[in-house]
Amino acid sequence: MSSTKRRGRAAEVIKDTLSLSLSQAADPRLNTINVTDVEVNQDMSAAKVWYFVGGDDPQTRADALAGLKHAQGFLRTQIAEALDLRRAPTLTFHYDESVGRASRVLEILDELETDTVDGGSDGDNPADA
Secondary structure, X not given: OHHHHHHHHHHHHHHHHHHHHHHOOOOOXXXXXXXXXXXXXXXXXXXXXXXXXXXXXXXXXXHHHHHHHHOHHHHHHHHHHHHOOOOOOEEEEEEOHHHHHHHHHHHHXXXXXXXXXXXXXXXXXXXXX
């Protein structure tokens, strides 16, 4: 049980550390990256990092991943210091598709709401008679 709590706390520290480091990075490819989740394996030797970059441009996504891979050593050093570890977990980066899907769902709901409001005011509804 305590191992699960420890991993959860480590994941939160990693997420916060990465978010801060990326927002302050000199590399412009990293400034637009949002870390959405971190999952640490059982022995804390590896961490999966999910990230999101605004916009639908595939080149922006590719640039962000290249920037993350380039900065991986620096980011691991930052994590090791934040967690007070001799060895930081190995990082693997995964693009978080769920943020884009959620945004699209919200757009569709807004369109439906607008259509409902506009469609209900034209008098075609028999209940209005």
